[in-house]
Amino acid sequence: MRIVIIGNGMVGYKFCEKLVSRTHPAQFQITVFGEEVRPAYDRVHLSEFFNGKSADDLSLAPSSWYADNNITLYLSDPVHRIDRHSKTVISHFGLVVPYDFLIIATGSAAFVPAISGVEKQGVFLYRTIEDLQMMRDWAPQARTGAVIGGGLLGLEAAKALIDLGVLETHVIEFAPRLMPRQIDSNGSSVLETRLRQLGISIHTNKGTEAIEGGQAISGLRFSDGSRLSVDMLVISAGIRPRDELAGAAGIKTGTRGGIVVNKHMQTSDPEIYAIGECALFDEMIYGLVAPGYDMAEVAISHILQGEKIFTGFDMSTKLKLIGNDVASFGDPFASGENVRTIVMEDSLQGIYKRLNISADGKTLLGGILVGEAGSYNMLLQTCKNKLVLPPDAGELIFGSRVAGGDQGAGVTALPEDAVICSCEGITKAQICSSVTGNGCETVEAIRKCTKAGTGCGGCIPMIKDLMVHAMHAEGKYIRNILCEHFQYSRQELYDLVKIHSYKTYDEVLDNLGTGHGCEACKPAVASVLASLWGEMILKKGNDTAQDSNDRFLANIQKGGTYSVVPRIPGGEITPDKLIVIGSIAKKYNLYTKITGGQRIDMFGAHLSDLPLIWEELIEAGFESGHAYGKALRTVKSCVGSTWCRFGLHDSVSYAIRVEERYRGLRAPHKIKSAVSGCVRECAEAQSKDFGIIATEKGWNLYVCGNGGSKPQHAKLLASDLDSDTCIRYIDRFLMFYIRTADPLTRTATWLNKMDGGIDYLRNVVVNDSLGMAQQWEAEMQSLVDSYECEWKVAVENPEVRKRFNHFINAPEEKDPTVQFTALREQKRAAEWK
Amino acid sequence: MIVTTTINWLFACHVSDVPENGGVCVKFENEQVALFHFTRRNEWFATQNECPHRRQMVLSRGMIGAQGEEPKVACPFHKKTFSLKTGECLNGDECAIKTFPVKLVGEKVFIGMEAG
Ligand code: SRM
Numbered sequence: 001m002r003i004v005i006i007g008n009g010m011v012g013y014k015f016c017e018k019l020v021s022r023t024h025p026a027q028f029q030i031t032v033f034g035e036e037v038r039p040a041y042d043r044v045h046l047s048e049f050f051n052g053k054s055a056d057d058l059s060l061a062p063s064s065w066y067a068d069n070n071i072t073l074y075l076s077d078p079v080h081r082i083d084r085h086s087k088t089v090i091s092h093f094g095l096v097v098p099y100d101f102l103i104i105a106t107g108s109a110a111f112v113p114a115i116s117g118v119e120k121q122g123v124f125l126y127r128t129i130e131d132l133q134m135m136r137d138w139a140p141q142a143r144t145g146a147v148i149g150g151g152l153l154g155l156e157a158a159k160a161l162i163d164l165g166v167l168e169t170h171v172i173e174f175a176p177r178l179m180p181r182q183i184d185s186n187g188s189s190v191l192e193t194r195l196r197q198l199g200i201s202i203h204t205n206k207g208t209e210a211i212e213g214g215q216a217i218s219g220l221r222f223s224d225g226s227r228l229s230v231d232m233l234v235i236s237a238g239i240r241p242r243d244e245l246a247g248a249a250g251i252k253t254g255t256r257g258g259i260v261v262n263k264h265m266q267t268s269d270p271e272i273y274a275i276g277e278c279a280l281f282d283e284m285i286y287g288l289v290a291p292g293y294d295m296a297e298v299a300i301s302h303i304l305q306g307e308k309i310f311t312g313f314d315m316s317t318k319l320k321l322i323g324n325d326v327a328s329f330g331d332p333f334a335s336g337e338n339v340r341t342i343v344m345e346d347s348l349q350g351i352y353k354r355l356n357i358s359a360d361g362k363t364l365l366g367g368i369l370v371g372e373a374g375s376y377n378m379l380l381q382t383c384k385n386k387l388v389l390p391p392d393a394g395e396l397i398f399g400s401r402v403a404g405g406d407q408g409a410g411v412t413a414l415p416e417d418a419v420i421c422s423c424e425g426i427t428k429a430q431i432c433s434s435v436t437g438n439g440c441e442t443v444e445a446i447r448k449c450t451k452a453g454t455g456c457g458g459c460i461p462m463i464k465d466l467m468v469h470a471m472h473a474e475g476k477y478i479r480n481i482l483c484e485h486f487q488y489s490r491q492e493l494y495d496l497v498k499i500h501s502y503k504t505y506d507e508v509l510d511n512l513g514t515g516h517g518c519e520a521c522k523p524a525v526a527s528v529l530a531s532l533w534g535e536m537i538l539k540k541g542n543d544t545a546q547d548s549n550d551r552f553l554a555n556i557q558k559g560g561t562y563s564v565v566p567r568i569p570g571g572e573i574t575p576d577k578l579i580v581i582g583s584i585a586k587k588y589n590l591y592t593k594i595t596g597g598q599r600i601d602m603f604g605a606h607l608s609d610l611p612l613i614w615e616e617l618i619e620a621g622f623e624s625g626h627a628y629g630k631a632l633r634t635v636k637s638c639v640g641s642t643w644c645r646f647g648l649h650d651s652v653s654y655a656i657r658v659e660e661r662y663r664g665l666r667a668p669h670k671i672k673s674a675v676s677g678c679v680r681e682c683a684e685a686q687s688k689d690f691g692i693i694a695t696e697k698g699w700n701l702y703v704c705g706n707g708g709s710k711p712q713h714a715k716l717l718a719s720d721l722d723s724d725t726c727i728r729y730i731d732r733f734l735m736f737y738i739r740t741a742d743p744l745t746r747t748a749t750w751l752n753k754m755d756g757g758i759d760y761l762r763n764v765v766v767n768d769s770l771g772m773a774q775q776w777e778a779e780m781q782s783l784v785d786s787y788e789c790e791w792k793v794a795v796e797n798p799e800v801r802k803r804f805n806h807f808i809n810a811p812e813e814k815d816p817t818v819q820f821t822a823l824r825e826q827k828r829a830a831e832w833k
Numbered sequence: 834m835i836v837t838t839t840i841n842w843l844f845a846c847h848v849s850d851v852p853e854n855g856g857v858c859v860k861f862e863n864e865q866v867a868l869f870h871f872t873r874r875n876e877w878f879a880t881q882n883e884c885p886h887r888r889q890m891v892l893s894r895g896m897i898g899a900q901g902e903e904p905k906v907a908c909p910f911h912k913k914t915f916s917l918k919t920g921e922c923l924n925g926d927e928c929a930i931k932t933f934p935v936k937l938v939g940e941k942v943f944i945g946m947e948a949g
Pocket residue numbers: 555556557563565593594595596597598599600601627633634670672687688705706707708709710746
């Protein structure tokens with residue numbers, strides 16, 4: 001049997017993958033024609049191309065996969081014509097290939113409205129890797145960009161423009177509001193406010209009449225006579241199914257496009273199937289990948305004489321605008337007599353949620369989430385599986401008081417055949433049986449075994465819950481163990497290492513673990529050892545257990561060079577020291593930048609130059625800034641009462657005291673602090689792991705703040721403390737954190753998981769409810785006393801110094817593959833790949 | 834057809850030059866080879882120094898360990914891991930790396946490179 005597939009996109013690929021996994025290699029002779037230059041890639045995550053993913057990263061399978069599976073793949077060679085008479089396809093380059101079954105998976109193309117000037121330079125579509133490459137090349141010269149289309153893809157494209165560094169981004173929508181197909185008008189207006197905060201200007205009710213400019217775009221003219229000057233435009237005004245081949249071959253197509261198919265995915269010619277975004281089922285084009293995969297499954301089933309049929313597909317979606325979740329599911333607009341709606345709107349935080357519920361209050365019909373969509377998976381499942389709602393359904397959107405608790409219960413309530421991963425069509429039963437039957441006890445293992453979670457990835461949190469649920473059901477105690485080599489949590493390990501006074505990684509592994517270690521447990525154990533004993537981290541035996549950055553006492557950068565960050569306590573530095581930094585940077589040809597932590601970073605140092613640079617820095621009175629360590633980073637300060645007219649206390653002196661006390665302290669994750677001289681808070685202390693703000697009477701101590709991707713304000717732990725008490729509280733707080741947190745958990749996350757939250761923490765630190773205060777203060781004091789600058793130790797020890805050469809057999813040579821390019825009178829790392 | 838390849842054993846360094854349970858980079862003309870001493874298992878491994886993910890010359894600075902019985906190295910950049918025995922990428926998404934045989938003669942370490 002000969003099968004020819006036209007189109008090597010996401011659905012065409014999935015068809016191949018499913019077909020070869022179901023059949024014997026000799027059964028079918030498979031030929032694929034693709035129009036694009038590369039084999040099928042993950043279009044859903046296309047935008048990640050701008051966040052560092054390469055074309056290869058996005059690839060669904062390398063060319064070799066097709067060869068290995070006996071599939072003949074022709075790329076850059078679109079099918080030109082289908083000859084139904086002779087049952088052959090004719091390609092652009094003239095190949096003629098006969099078929100018994102023909103699969104059309106030509107997808108869709110971006111719809112380009114009839115506006116004059118679309119051919120100008122600087123006008124782009126948003127569909128293929130090539131489109132994105134062209135955008136990336138154009139973007140550096142663009143200041144202002146616009147997107148035509150305020151739908152799902154348009155907003156994703158707008159976010160991409162921001163990522164590309166376009167300073168001013170506009171979204172032009174013809175309809176009166178954004179995402180009219182997915183969310184209601186209240187949701188749109190909340191979304192609009194949020195996007196404006198991101199720096200995106202929104203223009204609704206705007207019809208674009210012309211693209212102006214010479215060869216390149218210079219602006220847009222609208223039907224209301226207004227104009228907007230832009231130097232880059234992305235058109236994302238919808239999609240048009242690619243039915244041209246089918247139409248020309250006399251296969252039935254819809255009036256508004258799309259190849260008409262039946263429930264077996266057969267077109268009007270029963271030997272020709274259409275699947276994916278080009279197929280029109282029941283008057284509908286499904287512009288999502290999951291229904292396309294389902295269609296592939298159905299077509300294969302029919303070819304192999306199976307029973308599966310296509311019955312339509314849920315169009316629930318969640319948009320991936322970072323920090324601006326937007327989701328809609330079921331029937332988002334349901335209204336009328338038999339529907340009750342619950343709405344929650346928080347215009348302050350930009351959150352809007354709507355649930356549509358049956359009149360008897362029992363079932364969820366659909367809903368909309370804007371600004372916060374953490375409960376999307378659970379709500380979607382509740383809706384799809386018609387689970388009976390709790391008496392107070394409002395809880396579903398206001399969130400129940402017990403964090404995390406109700407998620408697990410939700411998973412239990414789902415029926416066995418609930419589809420969890422809609423991209424791959426994997427059910428709850430399949431996931432649970434991979435845990436109980438195949439012993440998959442990590443999300444990674446479940447993904448490998450079932451393929452669940454390998455598509456859009458939206459279901460991964462739920463897979464995790466199901467895994468825990470299935471393991472619980474088997475009576476397995478889920479422990480937060482480090483990795484396959486240690487059956488202990490970090491806290492258990494910390495206590496055991498302490499009791500037994502183990503000092504090296506090997507000792508710990510020999511006595512408490514099994515096997516030979518890995519990149520998860522090595523740094524975690526090394527960090528515990530450093531927190532407990534305060535020994536130089538590169539002491540023989542522990543050196544190779546350190547995370548790579550710790551091992552070389554510097555952060556590795558693109559290209560394999562390192563950054564150098566001397567400590568500048570409180571951000572205070574003398575002119576002489578500034579000069580030293582300048583001259584060292586010049587001597588070793590380093591790029592210099594003021595960091596967000598009030599100090600100076602020197603980038604681009606060759607491995608073998610590190611000890612030489614540090615020798616000079618130490619000579620001038622600098623010491624390591626531990627920018628590479630899970631350790632204290634900076635204690636920022638404002639100028640405070642010595643100069644500032646509002647300052648209440650000397651915040652700089654106090655910041656220096658705090659920074660010098662905790663420098664070098666190893667912890668489960670990095671720790672940052674700041675001291676502000678008054679409530680104006682110029683040092684941003686409330687965004688730090690511990691922050692100190694001057695009051696009339698002393699200092700207020702805040703803890704567990706975080707910047708990063710999920711910013712969180714610190715919480716007030718104690719007020720009006722004198723300087724010494726404040727330090728004692730910090731000692732206790734830090735020791736408690738170091739002892740009990742999981743690896744790589746910042747204080748904010750640690751607190752979020754703590755039963756009783758800040759009240760409990762206050763009880764432990766301030767009221768000494770665990771009776772540990774004295775011991776912790778003493779332990780901290782001994783760590784403070786044992787501090788030494790590890791760079792000083794490193795440069796003075798020839799054994800350690802030897803490790804800072806690129807070639808062991810040519811120590812004087814630098815890595816010849818390291819490359820720099822010039823940038824604003826300095827250098828930068830050459831772009832990778 | 835029988836293909837015979839000749840292996841040239843090239844002197845790399847001394848045993849004491851390589852950190853315990855760690856690696857170093859060895860230069861053979863224009864080639865960079867990562868050499869590892871897996872002291873815990875009393876084994877030596879050699880692979881290409883370049884990580885195929887972003888083509889970075891850093892595998893010798895990676896952390897070694899084991900997944901089950903399979904010895905592996907994790908790249909310092911994005912933690913892609915590769916089998917030290919076969920060179921296969923254990924995260925399944927990168928291409929494999931080259932591996933080379935290692936031989937000890939007394940305190941001297943030699944790496945076997947195909948002549949060509
Ligand atoms: C240099 C600097 C950016 C700059 O040019 O200003 C920087 C650079 C890096 N940051 Fe940062 N961060 C810098 C300030 C910050 C700040 C602002 C601050 O400290 O006031 C934040 C948000 C505050 C916070 O941490 O809560 C910040 C949040 C992060 C995060 C996210 C942490 C989180 O909890 O989510 C990471 C990733 C991580 O640590 O896992 C990160 C990781 C990194 C790494 C280490 C990424 C890496 O692994 O290579 C960068 C290393 C550069 C280097 O080699 O020195 N950096 N980073 C800043 C150095 C400050 C310093 O003097 O030490």
